[in-house]
Amino acid sequence: MDISVVIPLLDEQDSLVELHDWIAQVMQSNQLNYEIIFIDDGSRDNSWSIIKKLSTKNPSVLGIRFAQNFGKSQALHAGFEKAKGEVIITMDGDLQDSPDEIPELFQLIKKKKLDIVSGWKKKRYDAFITKNLPSKLFNWAARRISGLKLHDFNCGLKAYKKEVIKNIEVYGEMHRYIPVLAVNSGFKNITEKVVIHQARKHGKTKFGMERFINGFLDLITIWFTSRFGKRPMHFFGFLGVLMLIIGFTFAAYLGIDKLYFNPTGRLISDRPEFFIALTTMIIGTQFFVAGFLGEIILQSRSNKERYHISEDTITK
Ligand SMILES: Nc1nc2c(ncn2[C@@H]2O[C@H](COP(=O)(O)OP(=O)(O)OP(=O)(O)O)[C@@H](O)[C@H]2O)c(=O)[nH]1
Numbered sequence: 001m002d003i004s005v006v007i008p009l010l011d012e013q014d015s016l017v018e019l020h021d022w023i024a025q026v027m028q029s030n031q032l033n034y035e036i037i038f039i040d041d042g043s044r045d046n047s048w049s050i051i052k053k054l055s056t057k058n059p060s061v062l063g064i065r066f067a068q069n070f071g072k073s074q075a076l077h078a079g080f081e082k083a084k085g086e087v088i089i090t091m092d093g094d095l096q097d098s099p100d101e102i103p104e105l106f107q108l109i110k111k112k113k114l115d116i117v118s119g120w121k122k123k124r125y126d127a128f129i130t131k132n133l134p135s136k137l138f139n140w141a142a143r144r145i146s147g148l149k150l151h152d153f154n155c156g157l158k159a160y161k162k163e164v165i166k167n168i169e170v171y172g173e174m175h176r177y178i179p180v181l182a183v184n185s186g187f188k189n190i191t192e193k194v195v196i197h198q199a200r201k202h203g204k205t206k207f208g209m210e211r212f213i214n215g216f217l218d219l220i221t222i223w224f225t226s227r228f229g230k231r232p233m234h235f236f237g238f239l240g241v242l243m244l245i246i247g248f249t250f251a252a253y254l255g256i257d258k259l260y261f262n263p264t265g266r267l268i269s270d271r272p273e274f275f276i277a278l279t280t281m282i283i284g285t286q287f288f289v290a291g292f293l294g295e296i297i298l299q300s301r302s303n304k305e306r307y308h309i310s311e312d313t314i315t316k
């Protein structure tokens, strides 16, 4: 199997047949072995019955149906689990990504030995204020925080070498950051390719402005987990120690001052230093608790999740 096309979708009944026919035609004319995996994420329209019909007509069509809406990342994850192709291509189900890009993406991964090729909708057919401008800001922030120089994190059209998707866990709404997750697991050969983007023909958009806010929060999570995910105590312990040092310094100052220099002066509990000492010590302790909890959670995970072995490993 050369290619698995993974298509997560929600309520895209009007696009599916055209999308399927187009992909099938591209695959045939390029003589590629393929499968199409549609993941219907709890659609309330006729998407699922259309997928069923397509799969009886074409044996290369598979369908996964979620019992309710679980989100695009979960859909991608389910599709990745099933995918058998050497190269996995994800695309949107709304015909905005062009299947004509598939052969070139496939060649890039195969010939140039790349891990990921990420699509870049350089010329977009979307509203400027509500979509393009926030998207530019978002991508700028994502580049700064992740250190990965991609122009278009949100693009649904991406191609992966099989090992990549079998080695990373997409969860929550992390589908935007699969390349970042991949880099964090040691897949460094990532590039981007300008892809054709088309205006939405049928149906309506599923993501509003909240995607940029959620996307930004996810970015902070990614930053944190990539740096300290495997050693939470180094992060929380550092902050905890800092807080406790501040707290103990103030407490010692108050005690020495009271005992030796100012025994008849103001009550300790009347002085602002007392409250600084108190709060920083409490916060410091909480940081430590957070660190310990993090370490305990980490211990309970299997060792397999902690590293990924490169293909170059010597086995005899
Ligand atoms: N599995 C799954 N797929 C979804 C969900 N929401 C959207 N999608 C799919 O993700 C793709 C992108 O969603 P769109 O709403 O088209 O987002 P967009 O392309 O940025 O927005 P438009 O330009 O307005 O189309 C489409 O194929 C949707 O069907 C969801 O909750 N679960």
Ligand SMILES: [Mg+2]
Pocket: 092, 094, 096, 200
């Ligand atoms: Mg779309």
